[in-house]
Amino acid sequence: MTKKDTETEEVIKQAAKHLFFVEGRFNATTQEIADAAGVNRTLLNYYFRSRNKLFELVLKDARFHFKKRMRFVFSLDLDFRSKMEQFIDVYLNEAITYPYLETYMVAQLNQQLIKHEIPLEHEVEVREDMDKFFKVIESEMEKGTIEKMAPIQFVWNLLSLLSFPIVMKPIYKRVMDLDDKAYFQLLEERKKIIMSMIFKKQV
Amino acid sequence: MTKKDTETEEVIKQAAKHLFFVEGRFNATTQEIADAAGVNRTLLNYYFRSRNKLFELVLKDARFHFKKRMRFVFSLDLDFRSKMEQFIDVYLNEAITYPYLETYMVAQLNQQLIKHEIPLEHEVEVREDMDKFFKVIESEMEKGTIEKMAPIQFVWNLLSLLSFPIVMKPIYKRVMDLDDKAYFQLLEERKKIIMSMIFKKQV
DNA sequence: ATGATGTTTGACATTTTTGTTAAACATAGC
DNA sequence: GCTATGTTTAACAAAAATGTCAAACATCAT
Structure with missing residues (x-):
C-alpha cells in the first residue's frame, strides 16, 4: 500500500461527502463525484466496487x-x-x-x-x-x-x-x-x- | 376535453406528489411514478412533455x-x-x-x-x-x-x-x-x- | 355508422449512467 | 535495469431511464 493509495480513496470519499452533505446533491452521479474529486471515474469502481458501496460507506461514516x-x-x-x-x-x-x-x-x-x-x-x-x-x-x-x-x-x-x-x-x-x-x-x-x-x- | 383527460393528468400529479412529499422518494423514475399512478409510462410525456416539466409543476404546486x-x-x-x-x-x-x-x-x-x-x-x-x-x-x-x-x-x-x-x-x-x-x-x-x-x- | 377528436399503448431510438477489462503507468525492492 | 505490486486510464459493454412515434382505441357529435 503506497501513499497514493489511501490518498485517492480519501479524496473521493471527501468529494462525495462534500457533494452530499454540504451541497445537498443526494443523487450525484459517479461522474460528478469523480469530477469533484479530480480523478478518473473508474477509480470509484476500483476503490469502492460500486456506486452503492461508496454511498453506504459515506453514510456509515x-x-x-x-x-x-x-x-x-x-x-x-x-x-x-x-x-x-x-x-x-x-x-x-x-x-x-x-x-x-x-x-x-x-x-x-x-x-x-x-x-x-x-x-x-x-x-x-x-x-x-x-x-x-x-x-x-x-x-x-x-x-x-x-x-x-x-x-x-x-x-x-x-x-x-x-x-x-x-x-x-x-x-x-x-x-x-x-x-x-x-x-x-x-x-x-x-x-x-x-x-x-x-x-x-x-x- | 373529456372527463378522462383531467382525471389521468390529476392521477399522475397526485402519484408524483405522494412519492415526493409523503414517501420522500425525490429521485423517483418516470416508471415508478407511472406505476404508482397505475398508468402507462408514456402518458407522463403526453401530459407533461418531460419528466422535468412534471417535477417543476409539482414543485410549483x-x-x-x-x-x-x-x-x-x-x-x-x-x-x-x-x-x-x-x-x-x-x-x-x-x-x-x-x-x-x-x-x-x-x-x-x-x-x-x-x-x-x-x-x-x-x-x-x-x-x-x-x-x-x-x-x-x-x-x-x-x-x-x-x-x-x-x-x-x-x-x-x-x-x-x-x-x-x-x-x-x-x-x-x-x-x-x-x-x-x-x-x-x-x-x-x-x-x-x-x-x-x-x-x-x-x- | 362515420369521422373527428383526444387518449392510450407498445415498439423503438436515444441518452445517461454504471460497470468491466486490458493495457499503460508509476514506484519500490531487488 | 528488471520485475512485482499496486494505480490509473481509455475503450468498451451493459444497464437503466427518458423520449418519440405510429397504430390502436374510445368517445362523442353529426
Whole structure:
C-alpha cells in the first residue's frame, strides 16, 4: 500500500461527502463525484466496487460522526446547563460545515424503510444512549431547571431549534437577502436564544 | 376535453406528489411514478412533455400550497395568541400529510442555486409577506407577550419546533419503537408545548 | 355508422449512467 | 535495469431511464 493509495480513496470519499452533505446533491452521479474529486471515474469502481458501496460507506461514516457528536454531550464533566451550552456550540459548528447531513440520513433511512431493507445495526446502542439522556433530563425536570414534559419533547425542542435554520439556510439566505457572514451572525445570536428557550425562565 | 383527460393528468400529479412529499422518494423514475399512478409510462410525456416539466409543476404546486399555509395565519380575525394556536394546528396537520414537502423544496432550491438557475418568481411577494409578519411580531414584543429578539429568530423558533419532529419521523418512530398512533399523540401534546415555548412565561 | 377528436399503448431510438477489462503507468525492492 | 505490486486510464459493454412515434382505441357529435 503506497501513499497514493489511501490518498485517492480519501479524496473521493471527501468529494462525495462534500457533494452530499454540504451541497445537498443526494443523487450525484459517479461522474460528478469523480469530477469533484479530480480523478478518473473508474477509480470509484476500483476503490469502492460500486456506486452503492461508496454511498453506504459515506453514510456509515456520517452515522458514526453524528453519534460521536451526540455522545459529546455526555463526555464532559460539567453541570447540565454548561453541558447544554457546549452541546449547542458543537452541534451548530458541525451543522454549519455539514448542513445536509441530517436530511441525507433521514432521506436514506426512509428509502430503506420503504424498500423494507431495515438496517438494525447499532439501533440498540442508540436507544441505550437516549435512555441515559432521558434519565438526566428527567432528573433536571425534578430539580426544576427545565419544564416538565415527555423527555423526547425536550430532545426535539433542543434539536429542532438547532437544526432547522441550518437545513433551511438556502431558503432564508435568499428570501432575507443575507450573505454568509450575516447568516452566521444570526446563528451566533441563536445560541443564547436556544438556551433561554429550553431552560425554565427565572421568575 | 373529456372527463378522462383531467382525471389521468390529476392521477399522475397526485402519484408524483405522494412519492415526493409523503414517501420522500425525490429521485423517483418516470416508471415508478407511472406505476404508482397505475398508468402507462408514456402518458407522463403526453401530459407533461418531460419528466422535468412534471417535477417543476409539482414543485410549483407545492410552493403555492406552502404559501397558502403561511398566509393562513393572517387571514383570521383573531388576537395574536389564537392566531398562533390556529397556525400551529394547521401547520402540523399539513405536515403530517406531506412530511417531506419542506425538505423537498429546500433540496430543489439548493440544487437550482448551485446550477445558478435562480428562480426569482414570487420572491418579492414572499418577502413582503414576511415583512408584514415581522411587523406583527415586533408589535407583540413591544406589548411584552413574546421575548424580544430579531423577528426572524421568532419565526425560526416557531417553524423549527413544528417541522423537525415531522421530518425526523422515520428516525424517531424507529429508535423509540412507536407506532403511528403513539407518534401522533406526541405531536398532539406538542401543540401546547410549542405555545408555551414561543410565548413569554407568565411570571 | 362515420369521422373527428383526444387518449392510450407498445415498439423503438436515444441518452445517461454504471460497470468491466486490458493495457499503460508509476514506484519500490531487488 | 528488471520485475512485482499496486494505480490509473481509455475503450468498451451493459444497464437503466427518458423520449418519440405510429397504430390502436374510445368517445362523442353529426
